[in-house]
Amino acid sequence: MEECYIETPLGIAKIIGDEYGIVSVTVLNSNEIITSIIPEILQDCVYQLKEYFEGFRKQFDLKLNPTGTDFQKRVWDALLTIPYNKTLSYLELSKQLGDIKAIRAVANANGKNPLWIIVPCHRVIGSDGSLTGYAGGLHRKQWLLEHESPYKQQTLF
Secondary structure (H helix, E strand, O other), X not given: OEEEXXXXXXXXXXXXXXXXXXXXXXXXXXXXXXXXXXXXHHHHHHHHHHHHHOOOOOOOOOOEOOOOOHHHHHHHHXXXXXXXXXXXXXXXXXXXXXXXXXXXXXXXXXXXXXXXXXXXXXXXXXXXXXXXXXXXXXXXXXXXXXXXXXXXXXXXX
């Protein structure tokens, strides 16, 4: 397993992966030392995340290898189908997975997504349009949704 720490507009991100794919990308609430030499196996991931934050990448093309239950992996695969700049409610996601009663399990699996941004769990919202739960913090979820929006918020001052 290789790992690196990179700076993003939302804090330090830790990336872990090996020859089988990217295992996790997490945003940290601590200050880690930025990796000066990125392991070769993680370079494409770092590059694609940089492109995403610069506004040039709307979809990731990486080999992924997250650890989770079969159900969690089904939910994470479904998250990959949510287009850039679109959102889906937990209820809609449950329906898409074929079990409307699984909404809590779907929300739980969504919260355990180990691939921050790449598997876009930030695009799942409450049925009423609210920003519900986000492991990285609601301020980051809001930032990501605004970043992906074609309608950029203008500042008055």
